[in-house]
Amino acid sequence: MVDTTDYNETLRPQFHFTARKNWLNDPNGLFYYQGIYHLFFQHNPFGLEWGNMTWGHAISPDLVHWQQLPNVLEPDELGTMFSGSAVVDWENTTEFQQGGHPPIVLIYTAAGNTSPASEGKSFTQCLAYSTDGGYTWQKYPGNPVLACVRPENRDPKVIWHAPSRRWIMTLYLDGNEFAFFSSPDLKTWSPLHTLFAPDSIECPDFFEISLEGSSNFSKWVWIAGNGRYYIGSFDGKHFQPETNLIVGDYGPNCYACQTYSDAPEGRRIQIAWMRGGKYPGMPFNQQMSFPCELRLVQTPLGLRLSRLPVREIETLYIQRHYYSEIPLQNNSFTLPNLNNGLIDFSCQIEPESHGRLKFKIHGQEVVFDLHSGTISYQGQTAPLLPLSGPLKVRILVDRTSLELFAQDGLVSFTSCYLPDSEFPEFMVSAQSGHIQIRDFTLWELGSAWTH
Known part of the structure; x- marks a missing residue:
């Protein structure tokens, strides 16, 4: 059970997730498995400001009531633990499975040269996996699985593309440029193409979503860290935007938005870091947005995403x-x-x-x-x-x-x-x-x- 005695400070959000103590930023590795929503997050276990990047971990049965668990990814000789995503490897393409649970895999950036132990190293993409349903984790001995492409390439978002039977990664490169890669097993990656998104950096998201009210029409959506998004098509090799870049949120505090993989009922659930909030005198710093369900809808201006709080x-x-x-x-x-x-x-x-x-x-x-x-x-x-x-x-x-x-x-x-x-x-x-x-x-x- 959660000890709630520390969650009633004057400025503590009461229905938005916060770390029990210290700094929090990007939501990472969002996945649903066996009735539980898992939320990982960028976390500084040692202070109220950004630094010592580690993956914190929290779970919830309903996206509202959260329990913070021990941290899962800590800095190592490859770097501190920057942002990434998670997938349930239902077909055991990684061959990580050891029991009755499919492997659950975290794909993250090891930020080289951001700690004394990683001095001189580059930014690379790495794996960690769980064989017990998402509670204990080990880093893949073969890390990194994707070498440095650009000096600070980061924030891999990975999804399974069933028609091509490939994992697809979208990755921030630098400036306003992002890349796509494919893999049969999450361990070996091949480049597909790059994507330019004006005035957008970091933390991409990528998913297919059906038009509201239609089960046989869907589009692909690519979202940048600031919530701006393209709607388009994807054939397993190339994402083709069919809209201009659309503003997803007009507020000053929406950033690094990510959606859940394997959410039940086909729901597309999004959480963002509410970047820039102030919490003077508090033992924690920063909060997540309240989870929202995304829907693809037709409007007088064309297809758009709608975004409303989860029920x-x-x-x-x-x-x-x-x-x-x-x-x-x-x-x-x-x-x-x-x-x-x-x-x-x-x-x-x-x-x-x-x-x-x-x-x-x-x-x-x-x-x-x-x-x-x-x-x-x-x-x-x-x-x-x-x-x-x-x-x-x-x-x-x-x-x-x-x-x-x-x-x-x-x-x-x-x-x-x-x-x-x-x-x-x-x-x-x-x-x-x-x-x-x-x-x-x-x-x-x-x-x-x-x-």
């Missing part, structure tokens, strides 16, 4: 507030005192509304300008897609983060903040025009650390 958040629901048909015209609507300030809120704004609508939550201001069709928050502005119905808004609020989702998740903002006060009011106001809110549902949440 498992409902395990934290404790009290519901509901209001309907709220007219706003140069006036405001204030909710009653909200117990612990943990919120999952949603509303629908009638399409005939016009003007500017402002949400003020924990001192944070989100403005919807229905005339210009934009959302503004923390100095960032996002466009709204053409609307044919009500504008749907959803906001998650934790002690030090606010995640906004609009238009069924086609627009999202991932952001951190420091609260003005412990439990300030939640106010909705019309700054101009006439706003009609069709319905307004707010759930107060319990803490994931007390269940």
